[in-house]
Amino acid sequence: xxxxxxxxxxxxxxxxxxxxxxxxxxxxxLTDSGPMKIKGxxxxxDYKREKVEMPEEVTLCMCGKSLRMPYCDDSHEK
Amino acid sequence: xxxxxxxxxxxxxxxxxxxxxxxxxxACVHASYCYRELIEVFDPGRxxxxxxxxxxxxxxxxxxxxxxxxxxxxxxxxxAKNRGVGPEHTNHVKFRRPELMGPGxxxxxxxxxxxxxxxxxxxxxxxxxxxxxxxxxxxITEGVISLCRCGKSDKMPFCDGRxxxxxxxx
Numbered sequence: 001x002x003x004x005x006x007x008x009x010x011x012x013x014x015x016x017x018x019x020x021x022x023x024x025x026x027x028x029x030l031t032d033s034g035p036m037k038i039k040g041x042x043x044x045x046d047y048k049r050e051k052v053e054m055p056e057e058v059t060l061c062m063c064g065k066s067l068r069m070p071y072c073d074d075s076h077e078k
Numbered sequence: 079x080x081x082x083x084x085x086x087x088x089x090x091x092x093x094x095x096x097x098x099x100x101x102x103x104x105a106c107v108h109a110s111y112c113y114r115e116l117i118e119v120f121d122p123g124r125x126x127x128x129x130x131x132x133x134x135x136x137x138x139x140x141x142x143x144x145x146x147x148x149x150x151x152x153x154x155x156x157x158a159k160n161r162g163v164g165p166e167h168t169n170h171v172k173f174r175r176p177e178l179m180g181p182g183x184x185x186x187x188x189x190x191x192x193x194x195x196x197x198x199x200x201x202x203x204x205x206x207x208x209x210x211x212x213x214x215x216x217x218i219t220e221g222v223i224s225l226c227r228c229g230k231s232d233k234m235p236f237c238d239g240r241x242x243x244x245x246x247x248x
Contacts (some may be wrong), residue, residue, distance in 0.1 A: 022187040022217070024206055024207045024208040024218075025187075025188070025190055025205060026190070026193075026205070026208075027207065027208045027209075027210070028207055028208065030209065030210065030211040030225070032234070033229075036235075040191070041191065042191040042192070042207075043192055045193065045194045045195065047195060047197045048195065048198070054190070058193075060195070060227070062225065062226065062229065062235070063229040064227060064228040064229035065229070066248070070201070070227070076229075
């Protein structure tokens with residue numbers, strides 16, 4: 001493969017604006033086939049299990065295979 | 079006779095005697111509240127897909143307010159009534175038109191970020207947050223994104239609506 005293209009963040013076919021003026025309240029960290037980590041000030045509202053939480057950090061399943069939804073249980077590695 | 083549907087920059091409008099609903103298709107993230115809650119009014123399989131006479135105005139307003147993006151928004155046809163609309167109506171056009179806002183509007187960038195795990199669907203993130211993906215990090219203020227949770231999207235990491243076809247349960 002000739003070099004890797006840097007992924008550009010797109011939402012609804014528009015490149016997302018990058019705003020450095022305000023400090024983000026929460027930070028999302030995504031990987032290609034693994035879970036998403038969220039840290040900071042956020043409210044987690046789980047509609048299926050009818051739970052509302054305000055944890056400091058959470059790791060959400062993004063592969064669809066977890067048996068502990070909405071959290072990651074490392075099923076993506078299997 | 080007055081036209082029941084029309085266009086605005088970026089989308090279409092649908093109206094009845096009391097309110098106008100704005101539909102901006104490019105903003106839709108497939109959260110699916112509209113047709114899950116009120117298929118009589120919002121039926122994606124019908125043309126036109128919005129029937130403004132199929133439910134009471136209060137119910138249409140309630141469902142439009144559930145839309146997590148600005149894909150759907152609404153306003154009273156009587157402009158004077160729009161000024162009194164409160165923040166509980168999240169999708170009133172007032173919140174996108176500063177001239178209709180009163181003084182002292184809250185700074186949304188200080189609020190906790192909203193993370194909504196939708197039933198058998200994507201996770202919606204709204205607010206002021208940063209996002210790190212593939213070595214890129216961006217700060218997004220007042221943004222809404224919809225991320226795939228089923229692992230099957232063709233638009234990774236974003237949701238493209240595939241979870242409906244694959245029968246995602248989560």
